[in-house]
Amino acid sequence: MEFKELITKRRSIRKFGSAIGHEVLIDILKEAQQAPSWKNQQTSRCYVVESPEILESFRAAALPSFNQKSSANAALIVTTFVKDVVGFNDGTPANEIGNGWGSYDLGLHDAYLILAAKNAGYDTLIMGIRDAGAIREKLGIPENEEVMSVIAIGKRAEDPSARPRKDLTEVTRFF
Numbered sequence: 515m516e517f518k519e520l521i522t523k524r525r526s527i528r529k530f531g532s533a534i535g536h537e538v539l540i541d542i543l544k545e546a547q548q549a550p551s552w553k554n555q556q557t558s559r560c561y562v563v564e565s566p567e568i569l570e571s572f573r574a575a576a577l578p579s580f581n582q583k584s585s586a587n588a589a590l591i592v593t594t595f596v597k598d599v600v601g602f603n604d605g606t607p608a609n610e611i612g613n614g615w616g617s618y619d620l621g622l623h624d625a626y627l628i629l630a631a632k633n634a635g636y637d638t639l640i641m642g643i644r645d646a647g648a649i650r651e652k653l654g655i656p657e658n659e660e661v662m663s664v665i666a667i668g669k670r671a672e673d674p675s676a677r678p679r680k681d682l683t684e685v686t687r688f689f
């Protein structure tokens with residue numbers, strides 16, 4: 515898909531018809547790894563829940579009911595980052611942002627991921643409203659990783675129109 519078309523056509527999808535095959539998921543995850551990161555430290559991590567048996571109980575434990583409903587039929591990718599690495603020099607924050615840089619890198623990674631998914635013919639929903647404690651316990655995520663988002667991925671079963679964006683002049687200043 516043309517890049518401009520990709521950007522224009524991506525939407526958050528809240529109704530999925532079917533999940534995604536394992537091999538395509540691998541391709542998308544590899545493309546997401548091409549995102550830049552602080553000193554190329556690559557602290558972004560993915561936990562992919564694709565088995566239908568696990569998905570049902572995982573969704574119930576990890577998500578509020580509205581996000582459970584929106585992500586029905588989709589596979590789920592939990593994204594985390596390893597703390598105290600990116601943005602740190604020998605354990606000392608390089609500047610005032612600290613672990614915000616790990617979060618920044620993961621955001622870039624996830625942006626690549628949702629665009630790679632779109633390019634492969636799949637759609638996504640990033641969910642920040644989730645139960646991090648339940649997710650950590652269910653997937654055995656270590657304490658040195660920060661649990662961030664749960665990304666639903668699958669074939670869309672709705673065609674929402676584009677959500678409005680602020681005028682560029684409201685969010686940008688040129689000097």
Ligand SMILES: Cc1cc2nc3c(=O)[nH]c(=O)nc-3n(C[C@H](O)[C@H](O)[C@H](O)COP(=O)(O)O)c2cc1C
Pocket residue numbers: 524525526527528581584639640641642643644663677
């Ligand atoms: C960090 C982040 C967290 C989000 N969390 C949720 C969520 O928990 N549930 C949900 O339905 N949408 C969630 N969204 C989706 C946004 O509502 C959506 O991206 C926004 O309304 C713009 O719509 P668009 O993605 O279709 O352009 C989240 C998006 C981001 C980037």
